[in-house]
Amino acid sequence: MTTGLPNANRQKSILILGAGPSGLSTALRLAQIAPHLTDRILILEKAHHPRPKLCAGGLTADAEAILQRLGLDVSEVPHVDASAAHLDFAGKGLTISPPNTHALRIIRRNEFDAWLAMKARDKGIEIREGVTVKNVVSRNDFVIVETDAETFAAQIVVGADGSNGITRRRILPNDSIHTARVLEVLAPSQPPPNSLNLGEVPKAEGVGFDIIPLCLKMNNKSLNPRYANSA
Numbered sequence: 087m088t089t090g091l092p093n094a095n096r097q098k099s100i101l102i103l104g105a106g107p108s109g110l111s112t113a114l115r116l117a118q119i120a121p122h123l124t125d126r127i128l129i130l131e132k133a134h135h136p137r138p139k140l141c142a143g144g145l146t147a148d149a150e151a152i153l154q155r156l157g158l159d160v161s162e163v164p165h166v167d168a169s170a171a172h173l174d175f176a177g178k179g180l181t182i183s184p185p186n187t188h189a190l191r192i193i194r195r196n197e198f199d200a201w202l203a204m205k206a207r208d209k210g211i212e213i214r215e216g217v218t219v220k221n222v223v224s225r226n227d228f229v230i231v232e233t234d235a236e237t238f239a240a241q242i243v244v245g246a247d248g249s250n251g252i253t254r255r256r257i258l259p260n261d262s263i264h265t266a267r268v269l270e271v272l273a274p275s276q277p278p279p280n281s282l283n284l285g286e287v288p289k290a291e292g293v294g295f296d297i298i299p300l301c302l303k304m305n306n307k308s309l310n311p312r313y314a315n316s317a
């Protein structure tokens with residue numbers, strides 16, 4: 087149930103819902119361009135870092151550039167550089183193979199997100215973990231955010247709680263929830279002898295596969311010749 091205005095210590099200037107890359111980088115950028123706001127930002131996160139996150143872990147050059155502009159050195163996070171990347175969708179593909187640098191830097195999301203959270207905390211940004219946002223209600227001059235712990239009021243709320251998060255559901259109440267089936271495989275940097283040969287990809291430790299290409303490989307049927315005869 088929506089309550090009245092919370093007491094002063096639960097009134098925040100900027101409330102960020104979700105401590106994934108979007109929420110954390112928004113907070114870091116705000117602290118960078120307006121340091122006086124740093125102690126007026128609060129991030130609410132339902133999980134505790136390091137938390138699992140299904141993801142292929144491929145950091146693009148753009149992502150690295152953004153992190154660099156935030157003054158962060160992502161090479162601090164355990165990673166493997168992939169010299170080439172191939173993306174497929176419905177039989178159409180794109181290969182990225184830059185000549186003098188890596189195509190993608192592969193990280194593990196639990197490690198990467200926890201590192202980013204640590205960097206935010208180092209800058210003085212408060213993150214409250216283990217707090218689940220239950221409702222977001224817009225009023226004339228502020229936004230009420232109800233959680234399983236307490237209720238907050240904020241001048242600005244940043245919804246960074248993921249593509250199926252409560253913010254999206256409040257803004258688009260009639261929109262359907264999108265679900266995909268995905269299998270993530272953490273492969274060793276050197277495949278053990280007699281293991282399933284997954285072609286070129288397992289050279290990068292921590293890489294994830296979407297299930298469709300994996301199934302195609304295992305059936306030895308491929309939309310793309312790159313996947314054929316590799317199982």
Ligand SMILES: Cc1cc2nc3c(=O)[nH]c(=O)nc-3n(C[C@H](O)[C@H](O)[C@H](O)COP(=O)(O)OP(=O)(O)OC[C@H]3O[C@@H](n4cnc5c(N)ncnc54)[C@H](O)[C@@H]3O)c2cc1C
Binds near residue numbers: 144268
């Ligand atoms: C299978 C798969 C593979 C992918 N591979 C790649 C890839 O290789 N490279 C790439 O760049 N992107 C990849 N992505 C996309 C990438 O994972 C997302 O773009 C990224 O996670 C979005 O970050 P975010 O911070 O917006 O959301 P999230 O990472 O989802 O973070 C949202 C945070 O909000 C928290 N939260 C959610 N609900 C609440 C609530 N009610 N209250 C409090 N906290 C809440 C969650 O616990 C989470 O920590 C992949 C996605 C999938 C599904």
